[in-house]
Amino acid sequence: MKVVVISGSPRKNANTQIIMKYVYNYTKSKNQDTKLINLSEGQIECYRGPDEEYNESTKTAADDIMDADVWLIGSPIYNSFFSSSLKNLFEYINYKKTAGKVAGMAILASGNMGFVNVQILITQLLSYFRVITNPKAVFLTTESVKENTVSDVDAQNRLKEMVDETLEIASKLS
Numbered sequence: 001m002k003v004v005v006i007s008g009s010p011r012k013n014a015n016t017q018i019i020m021k022y023v024y025n026y027t028k029s030k031n032q033d034t035k036l037i038n039l040s041e042g043q044i045e046c047y048r049g050p051d052e053e054y055n056e057s058t059k060t061a062a063d064d065i066m067d068a069d070v071w072l073i074g075s076p077i078y079n080s081f082f083s084s085s086l087k088n089l090f091e092y093i094n095y096k097k098t099a100g101k102v103a104g105m106a107i108l109a110s111g112n113m114g115f116v117n118v119q120i121l122i123t124q125l126l127s128y129f130r131v132i133t134n135p136k137a138v139f140l141t142t143e144s145v146k147e148n149t150v151s152d153v154d155a156q157n158r159l160k161e162m163v164d165e166t167l168e169i170a171s172k173l174s
Helices: 015-030 056-067 084-090 115-128 153-173
Strands: 003-007 034-038 070-076 102-109 138-141
Touching: 003 015, 003 056, 015 034, 015 070, 015 102, 015 153, 034 056, 056 084, 070 115, 070 153, 084 115, 102 115, 102 153, 138 153
Parallel strands: 003 034, 003 070, 070 102, 102 138
Antiparallel strands: none
16 A cells, blocks of 8 residues: 655644654554655645646655555644645646545644634545545644654554554555
8 A cells, every 4th residue: 555644834844744754654664655745845846737847856746646545644724724835735636546545634733723624624625636534633733742753642642543544444445
């Protein structure tokens, strides 16, 4: 099974990046064919239309997403929405190549607000791509991250559970 982990924050020192690297490492220990797309590395170009030429990093990220059976998506909450960088990434994805894939998500905010709204928005986006979404998203606050690691044991357990359940859903559907 091919898995792609997407860290949807464009910020260089993003807490979302820390959380999704944790998810990546855990997922990689269970499934070797796992790749990480980290939007904070700034290599994904701004979408300019279907007939434009894009750099290799952008094309590779889009291909990795379309080839993967499972998507594990992490997004921060910015102004009550998921990140625009994450939306930009999905501009490159061909919905004709994504039906039946499975996704799980982790959403990060500075406080306990807006989680369900952003979960709904991401789920709606994934529905357009006909992706089956694990209904049990992980909601975390920035308090879960300290010294560049997921320090909260409960947060670690919930992230692992989301990964395990999402992989289980995908294996049942294949």
